[in-house]
Amino acid sequence: MTDTTKRLRILSGVQPSGTLHIGNYFGAIRQHIALQDEGDAFYFLANYHALTTVNDAATLRQLTLDAALDYLALGLDPRKATFFRQSDVPEVCELTWLLSTVTGMGLLERAVSYKDKIARGIQPRVGLFTYPVLMAADILIYDADIVPVGADQVQHIEMTRDMAGYFNSIYGETFHLPEPRLEEATAKVPGTDGQKMSKSYGNTIGIFDEGKALKTRVMGIVTDSTPVEDPKDPEASTIWQLYRLVGTSDEVAAMAEQFRAGGYGYGMAKKSLLEAIDRTFALFRERRKELAAHPDDVEQILLEGAKKAREHARGVLDRARWACGIASTNERR
Numbered sequence: 001m002t003d004t005t006k007r008l009r010i011l012s013g014v015q016p017s018g019t020l021h022i023g024n025y026f027g028a029i030r031q032h033i034a035l036q037d038e039g040d041a042f043y044f045l046a047n048y049h050a051l052t053t054v055n056d057a058a059t060l061r062q063l064t065l066d067a068a069l070d071y072l073a074l075g076l077d078p079r080k081a082t083f084f085r086q087s088d089v090p091e092v093c094e095l096t097w098l099l100s101t102v103t104g105m106g107l108l109e110r111a112v113s114y115k116d117k118i119a120r121g122i123q124p125r126v127g128l129f130t131y132p133v134l135m136a137a138d139i140l141i142y143d144a145d146i147v148p149v150g151a152d153q154v155q156h157i158e159m160t161r162d163m164a165g166y167f168n169s170i171y172g173e174t175f176h177l178p179e180p181r182l183e184e185a186t187a188k189v190p191g192t193d194g195q196k197m198s199k200s201y202g203n204t205i206g207i208f209d210e211g212k213a214l215k216t217r218v219m220g221i222v223t224d225s226t227p228v229e230d231p232k233d234p235e236a237s238t239i240w241q242l243y244r245l246v247g248t249s250d251e252v253a254a255m256a257e258q259f260r261a262g263g264y265g266y267g268m269a270k271k272s273l274l275e276a277i278d279r280t281f282a283l284f285r286e287r288r289k290e291l292a293a294h295p296d297d298v299e300q301i302l303l304e305g306a307k308k309a310r311e312h313a314r315g316v317l318d319r320a321r322w323a324c325g326i327a328s329t330n331e332r333r
Contacts, residue, residue: 008039011144011178013046013086016063017053020070021204022277023189023197026245031148031181033075041081042142042309043071045302048086048093049135052128068298070207073288078301086138088306091313095137096130098320102166103133112155120200136160141313144178151188154180171323175316189245190238192221205242205277208285218274219267228265239269246276 012032014020020029035041047064054060064085076083086092108114111132118124139147139160147157157180164175188196191203198204205217221239226232234240234256244252255272258264291298321327 009143009145010035010039010041010148011043011139011142011146012148013044013049013138014067014071015046015049016060016067017050018063018199019204019206020067021197021199021206022242022245022281023191023204025074025207026189027150028148029071029074032071035148036077036081039145042144042312043076043081043083044086044089044138044309045084046086046138049131052125052131053122065295065298068302069288069291072291072298072301073284074207078305082305082308083301084305084309085302088302089141089309089313091310091317092134092137092141095141095313095317095320096134098324099136099140099163099167100130100133101324102170103163104166107159107162108132111159113152132156132159133163136163139178140164140175141316142309143176143312143316145176146181147178148181151182154182167320167323171320174320174323190241192217192238194222194238207281208288210278210285214278215274218277219270221266221270221273223266229262231262232259232264234259237266237269239266239273243269243273243276246273246280251276 012028014024014028032041032043036043045064045067047060050060050063054063068083071083072078108129114124114129114131117128122128135156136159139157140163147160149157157178161177164177168174191197191201192205193201193203195201195203205214209217221242223237223239237259240252240255240259243255247255251272255269259269318327
């Protein structure tokens with residue numbers, strides 16, 4: 001008997017707009033790697049989205065390659081997950097247009113991420129405003145069941161469901177509605193200044209930083225002026241919050257105890273954190289160097305992933321084209 005059980009379809013993208021940091025790893029990438037063993041995973045490099053902030057061609061190409069190297073080095077297996085560049089699946093752009101014809105301005109005007117980016121000085125261009133429509137197309141074109149996201153991206157999944165609902169209510173059941181999946185334990189990874197780690201804040205520690213660069217970032221973590229001899233609250237310390245992500249359970253408990261006992265300075269804690277980060281990512285760094293020496297192999301992985309992704313995307317787009325009446329009878333499959 002043939003097993004007709006549908007595998008869970010997982011979809012996520014990473015925007016290659018800057019160097020990936022450990023906040024990306026613990027907040028999203030680690031979850032993505034684990035999920036490739038749980039279902040049919042589609043992961044893409046969102047270079048169309050990156051055009052809203054990166055306007056230099058050479059820079060965007062390099063950042064896209066860097067993100068591909070990062071994911072592969074960190075454990076993404078192209079034999080398990082479909083890994084590709086967003087721009088190698090142009091069907092997503094046509095679906096974006098179809099969705100935009102049923103999406104109200106009010107929905108997009110309520111997008112928190114758009115307001116935040118404008119507040120940070122990014123120019124209010126059309127692409128930035130309609131970003132959620134392209135994101136919805138990214139998700140719907142693969143019939144995704146779940147989309148692993150951070151808490152700040154949940155609204156985009158809700159908007160995707162709204163857009164799919166608008167289309168379905170007008171043209172009939174066409175799109176599958178996705179659900180977000182959160183990893184609450186690491187929803188917020190603190191940066192070197194105590195705020196959420198983000199490229200926008202310049203407070204990151206790179207996943208593949210090493211040597212002097214890594215030491216400079218870790219030793220530059222902002223602390224308060226509590227004297228060495230005084231007890232300290234580990235929960236309030238950025239150092240300890242980061243350490244519990246990279247240290248063993250025994251090491252994390254020991255540092256917390258030393259903080260509470262007093263006589264343990266922030267400089268000592270930073271050295272322990274430095275060692276733990278270096279240890280955690282050492283093998284990943286070596287793997288990345290090996291991959292970087294063979295960029296043509298990485299390109300082939302992306303092209304093969306795009307071929308598979310386009311097969312799925314074409315079927316969904318054809319379904320949507322037929323539903324709204326722009327496909328001829330001869331095009332129907």
